[in-house]
Amino acid sequence: MDLSYSPEYxxxxxxxxxxxxxxxxxxxxxxxxxxxxxxxxxxxxYAARTIPQEYGGYGGExxxxxxRIIAEEFARAQLSPGLGGQGISMLVPTLLEVGxxxxxxxxxxxxxxGEMLWCQGYSEPNAxxxxxxxxxxxxxxGDHWVINGQKIWTSTAHLAHWIFCLVRTxxxxxxxxxxxxxxxxxxxPGIEIRPLxxxxxAANFNEVFFTDVRVPAHQIVGRRGEGWKVANAIxxxxxxxxxxxxxxxxxxxxxxxxxxAETLDGSRVIDNPVYRDRLMTIQGRVQALRCNDLRLLxxxxxxxxxxxxxxxxxxxxxxxxxxxxxFAVDVLGELGLLYGDTPRLRGGGxxxxxxxxxxxxxxxxxxxxxxxNIIAERGLDMPREPKPAKA
Amino acid sequence: xxxxxxxxxxxxxxxxxxxLAGTGGLERTRTFAAGKDRxxxxxxxxxxxxxxxxxxxxxxxxxxxxxxxxxxLAAEQLGRFVAPSPFAATAVMAPLALIRxxxxxxxxxxLPKLASGAVVAGVALSEITxxxxxxxxxxxxxxxxxxxxxxxxxxxDLYVVADRARGLHLVAAxxxxxxxxxxxxIDASRPTxxxxxxxxxxxxxxxxxAPAAVRAMIDAxxxxxxxxxxxxxxxxxxxxxxxxKGRVQFGRAIASFQAVKHMCAEMAASLEPCRALVWYAGxxxxxxxxxxxxxxxxxxxxxxxxxxxxxxxxxxxxxGMGFTDLVGLHYWFKRIGFNRQVLGGPQVVRxxxxxxQGLVA
Ligand SMILES: Cc1cc2nc3c(=O)[nH]c(=O)nc-3n(C[C@H](O)[C@H](O)[C@H](O)COP(=O)(O)OP(=O)(O)OC[C@H]3O[C@@H](n4cnc5c(N)ncnc54)[C@H](O)[C@@H]3O)c2cc1C
Ligand SMILES: Cc1cc2nc3c(=O)[nH]c(=O)nc-3n(C[C@H](O)[C@H](O)[C@H](O)COP(=O)(O)OP(=O)(O)OC[C@H]3O[C@@H](n4cnc5c(N)ncnc54)[C@H](O)[C@@H]3O)c2cc1C
Numbered sequence: 001m002d003l004s005y006s007p008e009y010x011x012x013x014x015x016x017x018x019x020x021x022x023x024x025x026x027x028x029x030x031x032x033x034x035x036x037x038x039x040x041x042x043x044x045x046y047a048a049r050t051i052p053q054e055y056g057g058y059g060g061e062x063x064x065x066x067x068r069i070i071a072e073e074f075a076r077a078q079l080s081p082g083l084g085g086q087g088i089s090m091l092v093p094t095l096l097e098v099g100x101x102x103x104x105x106x107x108x109x110x111x112x113x114g115e116m117l118w119c120q121g122y123s124e125p126n127a128x129x130x131x132x133x134x135x136x137x138x139x140x141x142g143d144h145w146v147i148n149g150q151k152i153w154t155s156t157a158h159l160a161h162w163i164f165c166l167v168r169t170x171x172x173x174x175x176x177x178x179x180x181x182x183x184x185x186x187x188x189p190g191i192e193i194r195p196l197x198x199x200x201x202a203a204n205f206n207e208v209f210f211t212d213v214r215v216p217a218h219q220i221v222g223r224r225g226e227g228w229k230v231a232n233a234i235x236x237x238x239x240x241x242x243x244x245x246x247x248x249x250x251x252x253x254x255x256x257x258x259x260x261a262e263t264l265d266g267s268r269v270i271d272n273p274v275y276r277d278r279l280m281t282i283q284g285r286v287q288a289l290r291c292n293d294l295r296l297l298x299x300x301x302x303x304x305x306x307x308x309x310x311x312x313x314x315x316x317x318x319x320x321x322x323x324x325x326x327f328a329v330d331v332l333g334e335l336g337l338l339y340g341d342t343p344r345l346r347g348g349g350x351x352x353x354x355x356x357x358x359x360x361x362x363x364x365x366x367x368x369x370x371x372x373n374i375i376a377e378r379g380l381d382m383p384r385e386p387k388p389a390k391a
Numbered sequence: 392x393x394x395x396x397x398x399x400x401x402x403x404x405x406x407x408x409x410x411l412a413g414t415g416g417l418e419r420t421r422t423f424a425a426g427k428d429r430x431x432x433x434x435x436x437x438x439x440x441x442x443x444x445x446x447x448x449x450x451x452x453x454x455x456x457x458x459x460x461x462x463x464l465a466a467e468q469l470g471r472f473v474a475p476s477p478f479a480a481t482a483v484m485a486p487l488a489l490i491r492x493x494x495x496x497x498x499x500x501x502l503p504k505l506a507s508g509a510v511v512a513g514v515a516l517s518e519i520t521x522x523x524x525x526x527x528x529x530x531x532x533x534x535x536x537x538x539x540x541x542x543x544x545x546x547x548d549l550y551v552v553a554d555r556a557r558g559l560h561l562v563a564a565x566x567x568x569x570x571x572x573x574x575x576x577i578d579a580s581r582p583t584x585x586x587x588x589x590x591x592x593x594x595x596x597x598x599x600x601a602p603a604a605v606r607a608m609i610d611a612x613x614x615x616x617x618x619x620x621x622x623x624x625x626x627x628x629x630x631x632x633x634x635x636k637g638r639v640q641f642g643r644a645i646a647s648f649q650a651v652k653h654m655c656a657e658m659a660a661s662l663e664p665c666r667a668l669v670w671y672a673g674x675x676x677x678x679x680x681x682x683x684x685x686x687x688x689x690x691x692x693x694x695x696x697x698x699x700x701x702x703x704x705x706x707x708x709x710x711g712m713g714f715t716d717l718v719g720l721h722y723w724f725k726r727i728g729f730n731r732q733v734l735g736g737p738q739v740v741r742x743x744x745x746x747x748q749g750l751v752a
Contacts, residue, residue, distance in 0.1 A: 291667035
């Protein structure tokens, strides 16, 4: 057990701190522009670090510890770590793994630079947890796929330039072998986007309807019928990223500040032992997840395996975050109900909003119940759920 | 950067597990619980031969000179096998008292005997983590007065006693003026009781900073109890999963019912991060002094909560059988219950965690 970093990494950290200090004014939220900031970060190897230069990345060697240091230092400096979103976090890794050379050259660079925004067209009204039941149809006519059907809960579809989409192209194949992974332009004729308002009041996701949408045949990732495999390669990425314990730690620190600032009958909430006990309970659980994260990091660096430790992150992380935000609402009491443009609002309404938003993340990206199935079946080797009849 | 167990640490756990399984495991604990003997010398002897009693004692004093994390890994195995053996006090807290606050003569006299298992030391400081029934010990003119309850590793030859001012003292179990009263608790694997001091002549440990030593003893003791719970809870989960796979009702293994799968998944999901928490808290005791006390509190409180949840749920997975003495699951249930209260229940420990962070006005 050794939690120190070697001099090489300490030097890397020092250099990064210097960079962040020197360039703070160029960061978004500090006077800078998001796209220019992203370019600066890629140029210095602090974003798209391991993505080859020919595809628009920095071309660094994969180094888990450096990635970790980058994440830590940006969080510490409270500066944007560059662009995110489903294109960068999900599509780029997929293309790197299974995309064709042309696809890598065409899509990765503009996606990394923020010129090309993507949405993820997986879920359908009748294919949520049972994602492999997707029914949106794709028929090859000449050199085009003709697509008809509907997606739902498609986050950022109203902003996206392109979509990566699961489409049933082999109606006669078994359920999991009849799906293809297609990429297409959201401006293609026949696409209709209807915003869906979520419980936070925002319309971040949408319903997306396809009527005879024509997509060039070569815009398929992997082969026909391999879409399920392609999609699964990155679902794992998504699940881990929904519950970053370092973000949880900063949220916990903000909660402690809140408890010191807010009063109840003239006394600080932090001085009330009942609230304090609950705070310490949550802090203990956050610490457990942070230690678990450290274990996963170390296992990845040292090529050891800790499968169960990885499987529990999405379930534990999203549920704890929801609880943490809900407790902050309790700390505020009636003030915690304030929401939107209103007098006496605290934290811009973020506690109440995140309380609701994280309920969304308990559901999205594989529900808690699906996570428990995975833990029981793959982690504890218990019998699999009965497979439903062939779609 | 490495946050995982070394090969040596894995070997330590494996050899300890082999030994404890060889003693008969649960069956050994059952005979211990049923018998009149308050000690299991065969178990203690075996642990001494493996170096477990001298794990953190320096080699010059006949120990192995390993870390407190190694001690936590040993505690985890003891919990896993509900071993009828002293450990947290005799192998960890008492040696720490001697190392941190004893003089050279006291160290040379006692550490080798603790390492070899020739002497078992109990620790009486429960009044510092929370006094019940008005208990507490005072030191006046080299003599001790008062009462200490719930002595850790109570069945001992020697006691390390903390007085109300956090001074530390050595007292022989047969010292004149010392009265021992055995308690019976739910946990039959680790006897406890109270000591009454009526002007007992005691030998102070005053070469070092005794209050700091008391703090270190409490921190380490809490991590050991947390690790013991980790081992016990993991064992209960493993047994529940195995039982569910074998038990058939309604023509199916009950492991195929989603309600049962989800009970097991919830246990695994809450327990798995506990492993890393115990490692971290154990590592912090030796290497991260600013974090050690708070992390020890979190390990103790969080493992108590998760342990309690697993103890209940694993029992439920066993149905009516879990409630019986036949499968003996209750030995682990009670072990976890004991670890929860001793050296401070979760509410007490969380209050302390808040105070240590300056969150209490
Ligand atoms: C905030 C948010 C953002 C999202 N963004 C996107 C996006 O960008 N792109 C996209 O494609 N999708 C997105 N989704 C959709 C998301 O992936 C689905 O909502 C999710 O997979 C659950 O599917 P469902 O809503 O159809 O619920 P259902 O599958 O109908 O589930 C309903 C309930 O039944 C339970 N259940 C279902 N099957 C089982 C089973 N086998 N065992 C036990 N319990 C079961 C579930 O756990 C749940 O409690 C998003 C969802 C949310 C909430
Ligand atoms: C204190 C006590 C007193 C009792 N007294 C009597 C008595 O006087 N007379 C008498 O005849 N019996 C008595 N019983 C027996 C009692 O009725 C059974 O223990 C109980 O019905 C459970 O059955 P089981 O023990 O076989 O558990 P199992 O049926 O094997 O259940 C084991 C686990 O699997 C779960 N499980 C089983 N089937 C399903 C399913 N279909 N879906 C989801 N989960 C499932 C259970 O909930 C449980 O968690 C007593 C039991 C106890 C604990």
